[in-house]
Amino acid sequence: MIDGFSASAKSPVGKPAGLHRLVLESWVVGGFGLLLALAANALSPRGLALDRDYFPPQTATAPLQSPAPAPAPTPQPAPVADSPPTHDFRTVTRDQVEAMTRDAKFVTRKWLLIDARRPELHHQGHIPGSLQFDRFQPGQNLATVLPACLAAESIVIYCNGGACEDSHFAARMLRDFGVPTDRIAIYEGGFFEWQSNASSKSPPAP
Amino acid sequence: MSTAPALDPRPRPWSTGRLIHHGGRILLGAFLIQMGLVKALDPADFLKLLREYHLLASPWPLNAIAALLPWFEIFCGLLLVVGIVVRGAALIVTTLFLAFSLAILHRALELQATLDLPFCAIRFDCGCGAGEILVCAKLLENLTWFALASWLVISRHAPRHLLVWR
Numbered sequence: 135m136i137d138g139f140s141a142s143a144k145s146p147v148g149k150p151a152g153l154h155r156l157v158l159e160s161w162v163v164g165g166f167g168l169l170l171a172l173a174a175n176a177l178s179p180r181g182l183a184l185d186r187d188y189f190p191p192q193t194a195t196a197p198l199q200s201p202a203p204a205p206a207p208t209p210q211p212a213p214v215a216d217s218p219p220t221h222d223f224r225t226v227t228r229d230q231v232e233a234m235t236r237d238a239k240f241v242t243r244k245w246l247l248i249d250a251r252r253p254e255l256h257h258q259g260h261i262p263g264s265l266q267f268d269r270f271q272p273g274q275n276l277a278t279v280l281p282a283c284l285a286a287e288s289i290v291i292y293c294n295g296g297a298c299e300d301s302h303f304a305a306r307m308l309r310d311f312g313v314p315t316d317r318i319a320i321y322e323g324g325f326f327e328w329q330s331n332a333s334s335k336s337p338p339a340p
Numbered sequence: 341m342s343t344a345p346a347l348d349p350r351p352r353p354w355s356t357g358r359l360i361h362h363g364g365r366i367l368l369g370a371f372l373i374q375m376g377l378v379k380a381l382d383p384a385d386f387l388k389l390l391r392e393y394h395l396l397a398s399p400w401p402l403n404a405i406a407a408l409l410p411w412f413e414i415f416c417g418l419l420l421v422v423g424i425v426v427r428g429a430a431l432i433v434t435t436l437f438l439a440f441s442l443a444i445l446h447r448a449l450e451l452q453a454t455l456d457l458p459f460c461a462i463r464f465d466c467g468c469g470a471g472e473i474l475v476c477a478k479l480l481e482n483l484t485w486f487a488l489a490s491w492l493v494i495s496r497h498a499p500r501h502l503l504v505w506r
Contacts, residue, residue: 156431159427160428163415163419163428167415167432170412171408171410171412174411175383175407180384181407184403184407186403188384188399
């Protein structure tokens with residue numbers, strides 16, 4: 135029998151022995167809970183790596199002055215000069231991304247488009263021809279994305295747009311894996327802008 | 341030789357108080373399981389929301405909370421629903437709700453200072469598993485759960501043994 139308290143009609147916490155037992159119980163629950171949580175996180179396909187910095191600080195060596203190859207030959211002003219100095223990477227506009235997707239280099243994967251959103255969102259809809267890369271689960275498609283990025287001349291990364299930072303952090307991760315910084319650009323408008331501006335013009339996602 | 345009938349000191353197993361106690365622990369447990377599952381299914385989103393609290397600068401504790409807390413909530417919820425170590429689990433849940441509420445209050449005050457809005461008009465996704473919510477409503481909700489969890493700890497209907505059904 136594992137009685138926690140002696141029989142009494144009063145509140146069991148009022149007794150020092152009961153209080154002691156209560157604290158002990160909570161420690162046992164906490165310990166087991168922590169162990170089970172660690173196991174569940176390790177086994178979950180969406181589990182997080184505890185020791186990884188998912189939000190690395192930007193580097194001081196932002197390549198904003200470097201003459202990076204434009205991903206698309208459009209008459210738009212050069213995005214490099216307009217890029218906010220707070221970011222590590224240059225930015226591109228929707229028109230540039232649209233022109234990029236129509237270019238032959240995009241078909242041959244010399245120019246790459248990377249979707250840094252979660253797989254569920256990618257499956258719901260994405261910019262045609264883009265590869266999915268979830269920075270929280272890089273093991274899932276890094277084997278496909280990294281060689282393609284290393285071989286590409288220019289890479290544009292996007293996420294939802296607005297306050298979304300996943301494209302920036304995905305870019306930093308790819309840079310850490312050896313992709314030259316001057317080949318990477320961010321489409322800051324993201325999928326929301328792409329979808330809202332001219333969804334009717336876009337071909338259906340493959 | 342006659343013997344006096346022994347008095348059973350245990351409360352009746354299905355008294356009204358006991359039934360309310362059972363209902364309360366099952367309700368709280370189910371709520372914890374639901375909120376935990378929402379976060380456990382997308383810990384990356386939870387991690388992003390936690391980061392916005394600006395309470396932890398180091399990645400390790402931030403990752404640990406985002407990765408482990410949802411499963412921990414589910415575990416405590418299961419204990420409450422099933423009725424094992426109810427008082428120990430309820431004590432931990434009480435502490436959790438207190439910590440959550442303080443964190444939400446901190447974030448809300450931070451947002452209020454930035455947005456210059458009345459406190460109860462502040463609305464944000466607290467990472468609690470229910471999406472965007474008005475801060476006053478959330479704090480009131482947390483206070484209710486905190487009170488229920490505290491009552492489960494101190495109630496005289498709380499089980500005096502590890503298994504509630506004994």
